[in-house]
Each structure stands twice: as C-alpha cells, then as structure tokens.
Amino acid sequence: MPQTAPRRAGRRSGDSTTRDDILRASQKLFGRNGFKNTSMRAVATEAGVDVALVPYYFGSKHGLFVAAMEVPVDPADQVRRATAGPREALGRNxxxxxxxxxxxxxxxxxxxxxxxxxxxxxxxxxxxxxxxSSQMVPLIAETADVSLDSARSLLTVLFGVATLRYLVAVPLFTEMTRDEIIALYAPQLQRIVDGDH
Incomplete structure (x- = not known):
C-alpha cells in the first residue's frame, strides 16, 4: 500500500472557513490597533492564512475594514456619489x-x-x-475640494443627524420626514462648502 506524503505545515490556502477567519482576525486587530496600525499581513498572520488571500477576498485594507465593521454600504462610495455633482448642490447631495x-x-x-x-x-x-479620521475626512476634502477643517465640519453635521435621529431617537428629529431633514440640513451643509473658498 503506497504511503501518502505527510501534509506540510504552513499557512492554509483558501478553504470554506478562510474568509470568516480573516474577518474575525481583522475585527480583533482593527479593534485593538485601529485602522492605520493594522496591516493586511498582520491580519493574515492572525488568521493563519497566506497574505495573498486577504486582497483576494476583500480587495484592499479599506474593503476589509468595511466588511469587518459590517458596514452595509461603503461610505467612500457614498462620498464619491455625493461629491460627483456640481459644487452648489453638494450640501443637498x-x-x-x-x-x-x-x-x-x-x-x-x-x-x-x-x-x-x-x-x-x-x-x-x-x-x-x-x-x-484617516480615510473619510481626507476623502471628503479631496473629492469636495474643501479644507480638512471643512470636511470635518461636514462629517460632524452628518453624523450628528444620524446620532440624534437614529440612535438616540430625539423626538424633534424623529418627528421630521426625510424630506424635511434634507430641506433643513442641505443649506447648512452648503454654507460650510461655500464658506471654504
């Protein structure tokens, strides 16, 4: 009976649990070290997989982070869509x-x-x-052609609305329709954009 060669120890290639293992490892490392100080190589080491499998499944560190944080829509895509139109419509967009x-x-x-x-x-x-801080604010500044301070202010307004309307459920915010929210905050966001130049 022929002998089977022993399986070499080492990093796994892709298998049915590899993607989940990478996600779990990235959640742990992003939570402990933050976005900037977590490399795809470190995630691969933590997951016990070949480093080439991380971009294979997630494309980039940005893509890995979005998946690890269970963000249903990539916020970078949202920013690019919103800033693709004319500058005078940026607040509303x-x-x-x-x-x-x-x-x-x-x-x-x-x-x-x-x-x-x-x-x-x-x-x-x-x-x-x-x-x-390291990805979204610079992206808003670049795509909207505003300063980092203005980009920070834009993000503050957007996430202030999200916090008060969807998390804390403050009645003054939840009683408004989405159209009313847009009508109220579009001019305020636009003033930040217009005041930048």
Missing part, C-alpha cells in the same frame, strides 16, 4: 445620499445597527473613529 442609506429598505436597519454597535463597543468605536 451629501444629506440626501447619507439619509438614503440610513433609511433605505435594504440598508437602513443594518446601517443603524452598525452605528449602534460603534457607539456601544469601545474597540469598534476606536477603529471606526480612526477610519473616519
């Missing part, structure tokens, strides 16, 4: 794009659940906070 995700039939409950978990879980809060 931003609040329209973000409220569409927060209240959409396919994304609303998942997005609100993600926001809730970020607020209630310190490690997720730290990871998402660093992601917003």
């Amino acid at each position: 931003l609040i329209t794009e973000f409220t569409a995700t927060w209240e959409g039939p396919e994304t609303g409950s998942a997005m609100q659940g993600m926001l809730r978990s970020v607020v209630n879980d310190e490690s997720r809060s730290n990871a998402y906070g660093e992601f917003a």
Whole structure:
C-alpha cells in the first residue's frame, strides 16, 4: 500500500472557513490597533492564512475594514456619489445620499445597527473613529475640494443627524420626514462648502 506524503505545515490556502477567519482576525486587530496600525499581513498572520488571500477576498485594507465593521454600504462610495455633482448642490447631495442609506429598505436597519454597535463597543468605536479620521475626512476634502477643517465640519453635521435621529431617537428629529431633514440640513451643509473658498 503506497504511503501518502505527510501534509506540510504552513499557512492554509483558501478553504470554506478562510474568509470568516480573516474577518474575525481583522475585527480583533482593527479593534485593538485601529485602522492605520493594522496591516493586511498582520491580519493574515492572525488568521493563519497566506497574505495573498486577504486582497483576494476583500480587495484592499479599506474593503476589509468595511466588511469587518459590517458596514452595509461603503461610505467612500457614498462620498464619491455625493461629491460627483456640481459644487452648489453638494450640501443637498451629501444629506440626501447619507439619509438614503440610513433609511433605505435594504440598508437602513443594518446601517443603524452598525452605528449602534460603534457607539456601544469601545474597540469598534476606536477603529471606526480612526477610519473616519484617516480615510473619510481626507476623502471628503479631496473629492469636495474643501479644507480638512471643512470636511470635518461636514462629517460632524452628518453624523450628528444620524446620532440624534437614529440612535438616540430625539423626538424633534424623529418627528421630521426625510424630506424635511434634507430641506433643513442641505443649506447648512452648503454654507460650510461655500464658506471654504
């Protein structure tokens, strides 16, 4: 009877649990080290897989983070869509794009659940906070052609609305329709944009 060669020890290639293992490892490392200080190589080592499998499944560290944080819509895609139009419509486009995700039939409950978990879980809060600082604020500044300070102010308004309307459920915010929210905050966001130049 022929002998089977012993299986070599080492990192696993892709199998049925590899994607989940990478996700679990990334959640742990993003929570502990933040977005900036977590490399795809470190995630692969933690998961016990070949480093090439991380971009194979998730494309980039940004994609890995979005999956690990269970964000139903990539916020970078939202920003790019909102800033693709004319500058004079940027305020309206931003609040329209973000409220569409927060209240959409396919994304609303998942997005609100993600926001809730970020607020209630310190490690997720730290990871998402660093992601917003190192990725989202610079992206808004670049695509909207505004300063970092203005980009920070825009994000503050957007997530202030999200917190008060969807997490804390303050009646003054929840009693308004989405159209009323857009009508109220679009001019305020636009003033930040217009005041930048």
